Amino acid sequence: MSVQYMPVIWNRNKIVYDAVLLIAVALYLYVYIRVGPAFEDVTRPIDGAILRMRAFGSCAFLMLTVILCIGPLARLDRRFLPLLYNRRHFGVMTAVIAAVHANYVLGWYFNFSPTDQYVALLSSNTNYGQILGFPFEAFGIAALLILLVLAATSHDFWLSFLGAPIWKALHMFIYAAYACVVLHVALGALQGPGDPIFTALVAASVVLVSGLHFVTGRMEAKRDRGEQTAQASLQEQGWVIAGDLDEIDDTCAKVVTLSDDERVAIFKYDGKLSAITNACAHQNGPLGEGKVLWGCITCPWHGYQYNLADGRAPAPFTEKISTYRLKLVGSTILLDPNALPPGTHVNPIEFGGDS
Amino acid sequence: MQTASILIEIGRYYLMAGGVVAVLFLAIGIDRVEPSSRGSYVFRPLLVPGICLIWPLVLYRWIRLEKHGEDAR
Ligand code: HEM
Ligand code: FES
Numbered sequence: 001m002s003v004q005y006m007p008v009i010w011n012r013n014k015i016v017y018d019a020v021l022l023i024a025v026a027l028y029l030y031v032y033i034r035v036g037p038a039f040e041d042v043t044r045p046i047d048g049a050i051l052r053m054r055a056f057g058s059c060a061f062l063m064l065t066v067i068l069c070i071g072p073l074a075r076l077d078r079r080f081l082p083l084l085y086n087r088r089h090f091g092v093m094t095a096v097i098a099a100v101h102a103n104y105v106l107g108w109y110f111n112f113s114p115t116d117q118y119v120a121l122l123s124s125n126t127n128y129g130q131i132l133g134f135p136f137e138a139f140g141i142a143a144l145l146i147l148l149v150l151a152a153t154s155h156d157f158w159l160s161f162l163g164a165p166i167w168k169a170l171h172m173f174i175y176a177a178y179a180c181v182v183l184h185v186a187l188g189a190l191q192g193p194g195d196p197i198f199t200a201l202v203a204a205s206v207v208l209v210s211g212l213h214f215v216t217g218r219m220e221a222k223r224d225r226g227e228q229t230a231q232a233s234l235q236e237q238g239w240v241i242a243g244d245l246d247e248i249d250d251t252c253a254k255v256v257t258l259s260d261d262e263r264v265a266i267f268k269y270d271g272k273l274s275a276i277t278n279a280c281a282h283q284n285g286p287l288g289e290g291k292v293l294w295g296c297i298t299c300p301w302h303g304y305q306y307n308l309a310d311g312r313a314p315a316p317f318t319e320k321i322s323t324y325r326l327k328l329v330g331s332t333i334l335l336d337p338n339a340l341p342p343g344t345h346v347n348p349i350e351f352g353g354d355s
Numbered sequence: 356m357q358t359a360s361i362l363i364e365i366g367r368y369y370l371m372a373g374g375v376v377a378v379l380f381l382a383i384g385i386d387r388v389e390p391s392s393r394g395s396y397v398f399r400p401l402l403v404p405g406i407c408l409i410w411p412l413v414l415y416r417w418i419r420l421e422k423h424g425e426d427a428r
Contacts, residue, residue, distance in 0.1 A: 005391055005392050005395045005398045006395065006397070006398055148404075148408065149405070149408045149409060152404040152405035152408055152409075153405045153408075153409065155398065155401060155402065155405075157389065157391075157392065157398070157402060158402075158405060160389065160391065161388070161389055161413075161416055161420075162412065162416055163416070166412070166416075170409075
């Protein structure tokens, strides 16, 4: 059932995505390193290594901001979906840029220290009890560790091996990483001589990320409530819950039992849903066990065929079976248990995409 | 100073243990618990950093998948 694993799966869209990403990152770093020295003054001398360290640090921060905005944006407007689609390459690149930033820190601040660079980094400031002069590097280290773990577990293998719940929980740590980075910057770079542009950028990022999540959270809660009332009112009118969209495999059916001798087969095909009686007009064969082809179901017993939209056998045959009305509320399928007269046309429910 | 060197030492041993788990898992475990990876070898080195970082979780999943098969997924 599964395909073999490949190191990286690229297709045209992903190549374009990665190329745009790489160009944007390179452009950002280039401009930062070129334009940065113009803001140099006596209080903030900027030399090459520090400048590059800052360029990579701020680049990683901005990338993390964008990553966290993509999710809610895609929920607000489907046009952002292409961004979501290859987010993992974005994440891996962010981890790489952040690692380069940390490497510059090690190379620059601790290059001449007699102790081991890593030891020096951890021990140079241990004032964990105070806010001003807090060892903000610790937050950077925590964030970098998280980003590295997430990048290292972004391959499809990990989703399957760890199982979706663990994998998703693990990748929720991206929010912890973001919080750590904000603290890293707020307690570090922002404590120094004021830099209005960077301060504004960090503030804008925090407002954007939390604002977008707040708005989409509200929106989804509202939609859920709307779906619940819609569902409740349909149930009041006698409709029954037939199950969830995900329960049905493509071109297959779910059979719902209404009473001892009334079963309904709900088919999923071509991004649509249709419901017909499960009983074939020939000898009551189980239509729900058949497969859909070209919008037609073939009875597994003797091969009678019916159009799913109207329950009629294709010409020249004249058999007719009952159809049923369906509604899709969110991802819940509701069924009107009153059979329509055999051969009644019912517009299939389109749920968009047969992914 | 003391604490810092101890932390770094712990980190070093942790990653070394991860290396051992990575070798064992990629040589033996992966084919047993992840059918889709049978016959694919090129992507395996890609998993080494991840295994080194989260090897306790890898061991946990390996044991669970050995015991409960696909139900554990
Ligand atoms: C081992 C991990 C890290 C260490 C040791 C580290 C260390 C530092 C140091 C020493 C500074 C200079 C602060 C100052 O100018 O006062 C800095 C700045 C910064 N770091 Fe990190 N960092 C680490 C990880 C990260 C990560 C993971 C990110 C983002 C994803 C990040 C983003 C930044 C930013 C945005 C700045 C401010 C740059 C600027 O001044 O424009 N750092 N970091
Ligand atoms: S019962 Fe369906 S074709 Fe005979």
